[in-house]
Amino acid sequence: MQKLDESLLSGLPPFSRLNRAQIREILDQARIQRFEEGEEVFSEGMEATHFHLLLDGFLRVVRTTAGGEQIIVLHISPGQLFGIAAALQRDTYPATAVTAAESIVLSWPSPLWAGFTAQYEGFATESYKTVGQRLGQIQDTMTEIATQAVEQRVAAAVLRMVNQSGRKTEEGIEIGFPVTRQNISDMTGTTLHTVSRMLSAWEKDGIVRSTRKHIVVTAPHRLVEISGH
Amino acid sequence: MQKLDESLLSGLPPFSRLNRAQIREILDQARIQRFEEGEEVFSEGMEATHFHLLLDGFLRVVRTTAGGEQIIVLHISPGQLFGIAAALQRDTYPATAVTAAESIVLSWPSPLWAGFTAQYEGFATESYKTVGQRLGQIQDTMTEIATQAVEQRVAAAVLRMVNQSGRKTEEGIEIGFPVTRQNISDMTGTTLHTVSRMLSAWEKDGIVRSTRKHIVVTAPHRLVEISGH
DNA sequence: GTGAGACGTTGATCTAAAACAAACTCTTGG
């Protein structure tokens, strides 16, 4: 197995204040894994043996209800830590992480967390910043689901994905990973039927173009209007 | 102003591993304040100058949308830290804290946070545990709002309040702070009308007894059934 | 003691979105 290059981590916030040697140390303790689209990195309730960093790809963090329905709590983009139950003194993962696209993940055993925060300048600070942002984001989503109409929620969800992973094409901005109508309904607490109708309507209005598992937003400003933000 | 007694803090998780002298130090740096029911301890977007501990009373943590609607994100019980934006490297509060009953609050300047976590054994650990629990709880609430019917959500919200603050009476378990129909609707993303009808129906079924701003749950098990948990 | 404001109830109507239903169309694997 080839050695990982230090440059993989050096640009990322939790590691930005560390020198080459320190990053080397950290990398040498990591396990690297590749996941196919749709695989679970860990699942809800499972013992939190590791904490992780997404190097490449995309993840959905998902909770499943007793009744079998599921909702997508948030998405993880490359460069972000996830499954950091250890940071919050939990011993099980509170949600399931499933890849939205083929992904590369670094993992460290949970017990190393304490050492990382103690030894590495800025690691704790930046990690807790991430936790804070995520908490804020979940609160936003929750407020949105509780107060906004379905169309606004769906618009907001699409915009969130565009902001996290959008890449320019000639037609507009494209979401950088596969998304189904069902996925969007799981993000917004609605049904795939409603999402499908919504996208059809938007397509008729020239706001989006979409094919199977694939969405291009051609008029982002109009979506922003719809979302009411 | 009288000196605060060390016993106020010694039983609480973040301080449980500290000795008298350390607790004295911490108390001497605190500001203590009394708030009437309905007052704001801090509000959304405000600079996070302090972090706080609720000694007595009850708090609601609230977010307000652009459209003026509000939702209650969680409740804070006595003994809990809150407004710990500093812990998550935020410089503004992400939500508003308003007292649900007359409350006593200790506050420390945010810059002390770093010192507390560094000097006091167990303080960081326990505080982050709290953050983790709160994150989990918000995720639960969000999942609930996204997937459950209104009656289930309202039942769950009432049960949550009962669990946090319930005290036994001859009639049943009483929620320990004033709650309006509007408050419950703000917790569940519904309207006061719907909540009112729901409580009336439950009262007819002998599950609750309620008067103005006051709820006694007479058949908790039935509420649990309704909530579907 | 009275009046204003906050809180609560209940009825009638309306509607957004779920549920039900069925067909269409890619994609993939054997």
Next chain:
DNA sequence: CCAAGAGTTTGTTTTAGATCAACGTCTCAC
């Protein structure tokens, strides 16, 4: 190449819960 499964579309019906509306009642301040 074709069959099965996954994803999508679209029509129709149904309903939970919002909205509109009006009135009752408690609390407290003057």
